[in-house]
Amino acid sequence: MFWTVTSSLLEGFGKTFEIFALTLIFSLPLGLIMSFGSMSKFSPVKYLTKLIVWVIRGTPLMLQLIVIFYGPGLIGTWAAGFTADNALTQWLCSFGWFNGIIDWMATWESFDRFTAVIVSFVINYSCYFSEIYRGGIESIPKGQYEAGQVLGMTKTQTFFKVVLLQVIKRIIPPMSNEIITLVKDTSLARTISVYEIIWSGQLFIKSDGLLWPLLYTGIFYLVFNGLLTILFGKLEKKLDYFKS
Amino acid sequence: MAILEVTDLKKSFGKTKVLKGISLSLEEGQVMSIIGSSGSGKTTLLRCINFLETADSGRIMVDGDVIFDGEDKTKHKAKETREKQLKIGLVFQQFNLFPQYNVLDNVTLAVKLKAKERADYKQNKKQILKEIDDKALKLLSDMGLGDKVDSYPCQLSGGQQQRVSIARAMALEPKILFFDEPTSALDPELTGEILKVIRELAEKNMTMVIVTHEMNFAREVSDYIVFMDDGVIAEEGRAEDVINNPKTERLQAFLSKISD
Numbered sequence: 001m002f003w004t005v006t007s008s009l010l011e012g013f014g015k016t017f018e019i020f021a022l023t024l025i026f027s028l029p030l031g032l033i034m035s036f037g038s039m040s041k042f043s044p045v046k047y048l049t050k051l052i053v054w055v056i057r058g059t060p061l062m063l064q065l066i067v068i069f070y071g072p073g074l075i076g077t078w079a080a081g082f083t084a085d086n087a088l089t090q091w092l093c094s095f096g097w098f099n100g101i102i103d104w105m106a107t108w109e110s111f112d113r114f115t116a117v118i119v120s121f122v123i124n125y126s127c128y129f130s131e132i133y134r135g136g137i138e139s140i141p142k143g144q145y146e147a148g149q150v151l152g153m154t155k156t157q158t159f160f161k162v163v164l165l166q167v168i169k170r171i172i173p174p175m176s177n178e179i180i181t182l183v184k185d186t187s188l189a190r191t192i193s194v195y196e197i198i199w200s201g202q203l204f205i206k207s208d209g210l211l212w213p214l215l216y217t218g219i220f221y222l223v224f225n226g227l228l229t230i231l232f233g234k235l236e237k238k239l240d241y242f243k244s
Numbered sequence: 245m246a247i248l249e250v251t252d253l254k255k256s257f258g259k260t261k262v263l264k265g266i267s268l269s270l271e272e273g274q275v276m277s278i279i280g281s282s283g284s285g286k287t288t289l290l291r292c293i294n295f296l297e298t299a300d301s302g303r304i305m306v307d308g309d310v311i312f313d314g315e316d317k318t319k320h321k322a323k324e325t326r327e328k329q330l331k332i333g334l335v336f337q338q339f340n341l342f343p344q345y346n347v348l349d350n351v352t353l354a355v356k357l358k359a360k361e362r363a364d365y366k367q368n369k370k371q372i373l374k375e376i377d378d379k380a381l382k383l384l385s386d387m388g389l390g391d392k393v394d395s396y397p398c399q400l401s402g403g404q405q406q407r408v409s410i411a412r413a414m415a416l417e418p419k420i421l422f423f424d425e426p427t428s429a430l431d432p433e434l435t436g437e438i439l440k441v442i443r444e445l446a447e448k449n450m451t452m453v454i455v456t457h458e459m460n461f462a463r464e465v466s467d468y469i470v471f472m473d474d475g476v477i478a479e480e481g482r483a484e485d486v487i488n489n490p491k492t493e494r495l496q497a498f499l500s501k502i503s504d
Contacts, residue, residue, distance in 0.1 A: 143338055143340035144340060146340065148354075149295065149296065149329070150295075151354035152327075153357055154322065155322075161353060161357070166343065166344060169344075242397070
């Protein structure tokens with residue numbers, strides 16, 4: 001039984017890992033772009049980014065999953081059955097662009113479950129990462145940028161050749177925190193029936209009346225997070241050669 | 245012809261007038277010291293000349309080229325500004341070395357990035373990079389840092405770090421080298437080594453402008469001293485004259501305060 005459970009949980013963990021890895025691949029760069037947005041001197045971009053970060057950080061990831069999964073389908077159905085039955089909508093319908101939008105929305109369908117999970121996780125984690133990046137970038141002394149400038153370097157060169165590695169060194173501790181949280185947050189995918197490891201464990205309660213497989217899933221999380229902790233420790237050590 | 249010519253430079257931060265019309269000029273190969281108490285505007289003057297601040301009005305000419313003109317409201321391209329920037333070098337009070345690079349890379353980073361713009365870079369890449377390294381090594385050994393080229397800034401004393409930052413500025417072969425209180429962040433026993441380096445540069449006829457609190461050094465190394473007070477040049481002249489026979493009351497008061 002132990003091996004049956006283990007192989008079944010491993011399969012579930014495969015999905016867990018997939019969510020984890022895909023989220024990181026997309027949200028690490030997207031978060032950097034968003035951090036530039038939140039530091040932008042162009043205030044519409046700045047405040048739009050801050051608004052998004054506020055909404056995403058201010059609501060539960062579980063709710064975001066549900067909205068992303070069910071939202072587009074609900075809007076699609078609503079738009080398909082849309083009729084102009086009052087003065088306001090009739091007035092709006094006299095504009096071509098309004099009809100265009102309604103027609104377009106009528107084509108909206110739900111994401112498949114897995115895509116919905118990835119989309120919501122990427123949006124959610126990009127927001128958190130963007131704040132960590134922003135903190136790191138803003139903590140670099142102004143003198144580093146000024147030195148780059150008086151040495152005739154471009155802003156891009158100064159950022160990538162001088163500032164970035166110092167930022168990375170500074171954000172490793174908060175980043176590792178967030179990334180370890182992500183490993184555990186993948187269990188929320190279960191809310192919209194994506195078969196990750198918790199789901200696999202829970203199945204044994206229904207099928208065999210066994211509780212321990214569910215508890216056993218904790219070992220998988222612990223081992224994986226242990227490995228991540230070692231990895232981050234190594235990375236920190238690797239950047240120990242300079243002080244910043 | 246003067247290598248540096250500043251005409252009626254003005255700068256305010258909000259309502260505070262920091263520079264109230266500064267004019268000065270400097271001949272090639274000469275050393276000018278700018279003295280004055282904190283808040284007199286001397287650092288702001290340096291930062292305006294080095295593009296770290298934008299002056300409100302006035303004009304700055306370096307080596308016959310206008311690098312700043314308050315009348316000229318057209319937007320200049322970043323590349324153009326960088327070209328002008330490279331005519332002058334700046335040594336910071338806080339060194340501002342790049343912590344993740346060793347001493348040699350600190351000195352060569354900007355030079356190597358600039359070399360990429362050369363038309364023959366791709367063909368002669370190896371040779372160009374080697375020349376840059378060789379030149380930097382020579383500079384560093386001239387500054388007594390020949391055995392530190394592989395060290396990182398955090399492994400160096402403040403005096404050594406400041407010498408690296410001087411080498412870094414010199415590597416770009418500026419026409420004029422500016423120093424913003426180069427010894428202020430150093431322990432007193434370390435200031436000597438920086439002053440020695442500056443003295444050696446002066447002997448090689450490097451044109452320099454030094455904002456400093458070291459009066460004895462200013463008198464010894466500079467040809468010309470400018471005393472700033474409350475955003476204006478209150479007194480200026482040959483080094484010995486200004487320090488030994490101050491004419492204005494403000495400078496007399498400043499010098500007696502310093503020597504206490």
